[in-house]
Amino acid sequence: xxxxxxxxxxxxxxxxxxxxxxxxxxxxxxxxxxxxxxxxxxxxxxxxxxxxxxxxxxxxxxxxxxxxxxxxxxxxxxxxxxxxxxxxxxxxxxxxxxxxxxxxxxxxxxxxxxxxxxxxxxxxxxxxxxxxxxxxxxxxxxxxxxxxxxxxxxxxxxxxxxxxxxxxxxxxxxxxxxxxxxxxxxxxxxxxxxxxxxxxxxxxxxxxxxxxxxxxxxxxxxxxxxxxxxxxxxxxxxxxxxxxxxxxxxxxxxxxxxxxxxxxxxxxxxxxxxxxxxxxxxxxxxxxxxxxxxxxxxxxxxxxxxxxxxxxxxxxxxxxxxxxxxxxxxxxxxxxxxxxxxxxxxxxxxxxxxxxxxxxxxxxxxxxxxxxxxxxxxxxxxxxx
Ligand SMILES: Cc1ncc(COP(=O)(O)O)c(C=O)c1O
Numbered sequence: 001x002x003x004x005x006x007x008x009x010x011x012x013x014x015x016x017x018x019x020x021x022x023x024x025x026x027x028x029x030x031x032x033x034x035x036x037x038x039x040x041x042x043x044x045x046x047x048x049x050x051x052x053x054x055x056x057x058x059x060x061x062x063x064x065x066x067x068x069x070x071x072x073x074x075x076x077x078x079x080x081x082x083x084x085x086x087x088x089x090x091x092x093x094x095x096x097x098x099x100x101x102x103x104x105x106x107x108x109x110x111x112x113x114x115x116x117x118x119x120x121x122x123x124x125x126x127x128x129x130x131x132x133x134x135x136x137x138x139x140x141x142x143x144x145x146x147x148x149x150x151x152x153x154x155x156x157x158x159x160x161x162x163x164x165x166x167x168x169x170x171x172x173x174x175x176x177x178x179x180x181x182x183x184x185x186x187x188x189x190x191x192x193x194x195x196x197x198x199x200x201x202x203x204x205x206x207x208x209x210x211x212x213x214x215x216x217x218x219x220x221x222x223x224x225x226x227x228x229x230x231x232x233x234x235x236x237x238x239x240x241x242x243x244x245x246x247x248x249x250x251x252x253x254x255x256x257x258x259x260x261x262x263x264x265x266x267x268x269x270x271x272x273x274x275x276x277x278x279x280x281x282x283x284x285x286x287x288x289x290x291x292x293x294x295x296x297x298x299x300x301x302x303x304x305x306x307x308x309x310x311x312x313x314x315x316x317x318x319x320x321x322x323x324x325x326x327x328x329x330x331x332x333x334x335x336x337x338x339x340x341x342x343x344x345x346x347x348x349x350x351x352x353x354x355x356x357x358x359x360x361x362x363x364x365x366x367x368x369x370x371x372x373x374x375x376x377x378x379x380x381x382x383x384x385x
Pocket of ligand 1: 007008071072073074097099100145147148149174176177196197198209
């Protein structure tokens, strides 16, 4: 079996992630912050060590500004709904995943005004100048997707951040597709809110995500409840990170995320990026040799995460995905990838595309196998005609 759907969730995980979760659940899975016994303390230690690793990954100035969430969707919802009030204006890019598009659409119905900016149709990039021109008097927030899960194009968030900070607005980034693949620095990029998944490039298990919040923003909590602290109070404590982390956390998931992060630091982000980049080039080169393949990728692959959308002339994406799965045991993702607006922008709406998304744990042989499979699919149609 070859798994090439890592933009949805990465698989396999490094062996250390499976081991860490097994060991944690057997030995340390008390309720962190609730009670002073050794199991509760052991769980708390794992959570706090993971927070420290996340803070290091994104250069957060404070560890307590890292909030654990269920996934990136949960982090985006907390950031958007915790921040915005009726009358606010928001600037966003038209390449978002539904985890950004849908909360914004809901907020629009509650009196929040949204300006949606398309990227340049030729290059796929949205310029900082376009963002700056869209900022109005009542603009509270600029929220963008770092790398699209449809095209893989990495947008210049450092340039956006400089512009947004110059105007004193809040800058939020969805880094679901870049965390663990591309360097993230919230200080250098002037990011106030950074949302990402733990279960994609960071190799944590499903059920893990993160929201970073800077000291320039204050969010309402969306969920109140037990935090293990200030139990005498009926009001939600305001201390970070507990204000936003009510209820028993996904401790075993966070233990897996800690192992995923350790693995990433051991391997080094640069080595991970170089390997993914070499697989990406091998795949693009191979696919472009088939005249039947239509590729929707940028010319400059240096600003692209290893996500490759393509179609085969004369085939529906769903057909190609099903054949790759059933005849070749290769897992890809056909369709709209929860991002119809992005597909509209890239001209692949309504059928979408077939998406191959790579992990550091994929190999050159995996790429060879998918290229052979695509060759067999195209020649089967040519024979039938
Ligand atoms: C760009 C982007 N944002 C957000 C999400 C949502 O991530 P999660 O599944 O962790 O909620 C995804 C998932 O594919 C994504 O690609």
